[in-house]
Amino acid sequence: MTPTALAVDPQDTMPLMGEAAPSPAGPISEQELAALPAPPEIPLPRTAQVLRFSQRQIEFVFGWQRRLGDTFRFNGIVPGRPVITAHPDHVKSLFTAKPEDAPSLTGESPLRPIVGPNSTLTAIGERHMRQRKLLLPSFHGEAIARYMQMIEDAAHREIDRWPTGKPFSLAPRMQAITLDVIMSGIFGIDGTPKPGTAEWGLRTAVRGLVEASTAPGAKIAEFMNVGRDEPVGLTRIGMEILDRPTYAVIAKRRKAPDLDSRTDIMSMLMRAETEDGERMDDHELRDELLTLVLAGHETTANSLSWTWERLVRFPDAHERLIHAVRADDDADTWIEATINEGMRARPVIPIIGRRVTKPWQLGEYGVPAGTPITMSILLVHHREDVYPDPYSFRPERWLGAKPGTYTWIPFGGGIRRCVGASLALAEMRVVLRAMAQRLDLEADRPEPEHAQHRNVTMIPARGARVVARAA
Template identity: 45%
Template sequence: MAATTVSPHGIVRVPHWHLTPPGTASGIGSVADRGPVAVPDARQRFALGGLSRSLHFLRHQGDVLFADAVRAGERDDGVLRYALRGAPRPIAVLYRPDHIKQLMTADEAITPSSTRLSPLAPIVGPDSVLTAVGERHRQQRALLLPRFHGKAVAAYQASIERATEAGLRAWPTGTPVPLTGIAQQITLEVIMSAIFGIADPSEVTPAEKSMGAAILRLMRLSSTPLGTMTQVINMRSSRPLGLLKLTLALVDRTIYRVLAERRAAGDHDSRDDIMALLLSAQTADGEPLSDSEIRDELMTLLLAGHETTSNTVAWMFERLTRNPAVYAQAREAARDGDDAYIEALVNETMRVRPVVPFVGRELLAPFDFGGHRVPAGHTALVSILLLHHRDDLYAQPFDFRPERFLGVRPNPHELMPFGGGVRRCLGAPLAVAELQTVAREILRRVQLRTHDRPGETPRYSNVTMIPARGGLVYAESID
């Protein structure tokens, strides 16, 4: 790994963006006297061409984006352009709040979600709330939204607390443990409770247990180099190909087994879980949803409902264990019942390490972003990662400082870990409730070893940015 160097002009040359030292500006967004500016050493990508360059972008996109955004800093037009091998359309990357607001509030008829072009499309299928657009998306969102808001989220609190308690009991002390593994078990139980109405894990049927295990295997595959190559192979296809097709066939078999089990029980009219809702739902023509339509919705909720949350937990403690003073303050807040600080901690984690670093829209008409014209036919990607590291929004953006969110109501176009506009993640309230509960209990009951080792390398898996070592932590004791 290359060492960090500082030029006489205040340029801090870092090997990777995530290794930027505290107190360093990003160079993105103009502010006076911002001090030393970090520039990731992404020069090697210019020696690459074609497929190799595209693979490098997929695996090191943060370094490429930070370096290119700093180069564009003098004009700060907030638009970066890329043409990647295998990508269905040219890409325009946005990272200015005014441009982002313009895109997020535009007519969806000319800026539909680009999820159908993303690596998720072959996995979640064409009938998912993620990939649907227009009226179909509105109907699906209206159907599902009540299950992730208000009283519904409050009803899941017991599941969150029970799953967290089970995760802490299974946590070994005296050995390094990847926190994603523990967090995945917690969040999987919570989303299974929401989807299938399982009040007690001992009530899970063999079919449901097999489905959960198959989902975990799919997630683990997606975070490997083989998973990245599979992503490239499937980039232009709306249907899974190759290894992904084989893996999904195994997952789908378990989902359809659970569906058959529930249909045979015939009690969905008397239940209030999400699967019962889908089994009772009808299309605009008054027909029941097909098994494939229900499968797509379930796959979306299972993946989006716990992969992003579990990795946010891992990133949170990856950051805390490298910032001992913040960790001590967070532990004190958890013990004192300071919910405001825990909320700020969650927001700061999602700012510095957004698990979903991009959201995208297709441009069916030309757009003018502050004088920068992007033709129709492009995909506009909002770089949440760059947005969250702008010097004019967040002073010393590479520092981990939860207090920056105390008493602050974040602007939805300046902090957007759940996306924005009409496509904002419908499960965000449940995710936040999980994150706050899990964070509070781990802080209150687990004594973790802090250290000064470099931050974990971000690994890009499908549309997510996850810690390469799973958020490796060392528990000295658990109460």
């Protein structure tokens, strides 16, 4: 690969970042609501909307945005005929709202029967804030710094195993790296556990469930669990397989003589106390740990996979990154810009939401109390007024610019912003650098990969297939 100059082409005068025109949003009175029209609705039967949204969300939301505008109503699996919005001011109104005015829809998420009701992800109100306060210290700067060498070692071990000169999928390779990080950083399990141990059972169960989640029947299992507090069907069987080693590892760690000095996140959570001296019981701990495993492990892996899927189809961006890393020419800046652009272009979680408890204005429209309002991260990230040339992969748009609080939202926002964001970004920086140093990658075919929707995530349909050669 021949590196190109890092400087942006001086002939390229297109602005790299912009700003959306203001749009009023926030809680309103019943009288104000009566004066506003309702958002336009998608004129399709509910079954057709559910199927199209769950199978081809990108085409679905972009297509109806073109027809109906930035705010429209659809009829999906979430009760209450949700509204989809794509305006940053609407996002801001929800992220900055009082928790009781706009509680998160994750309390109704299909992940609830999987990670349980006690997780920071699925709890709402005071329960959520309690769990969040217990979890946050585990992800402060010093804690993340301790994991950096471990992440780098895991990345290089995995890269050593990759084939060269023939196509392979990056997604499972990325998952292998992030699983190593989860096992070590979250559970304090270093290396490959001995077969037959609880640690070995945990690792094996996690890998098996992630693989099973792409099976043909997985989507049916998801629909069966919507609106439930406890898993049913195949999901219940899978969770029983995962719960056994999880609780065994928890019990073993509670008896560990060095518990008070351990720095892994599980041990820190066991020691964490509320202001009233409360600690997490085994069920709460299980819910938080599985949230970190399933949410942190897979979302980070697929963010990396999507970023490379984009890079290998945009040669200028790819070559600029390679040159920056190998020549050590402002590498940190280009790595950060590439990550920001990857998460903008292909957010792994494409939509998030709140259920407002008061009437709410969304630009020219109003919705009554009880309405689910979903923010399409995909649509926000592809606004042409904010991101000119939004369908191109242009890391240079981030040079000298920081992600906007309400225009770059792959981790959500407000009090619901992902607590593991700092660890995820640290992993991505290390892995991206290691791959750019050691490998020349190219796409196995020129066409971009479609998105496959799995539970609440969006993943590369073919796993981000590439051909690798040693640098």
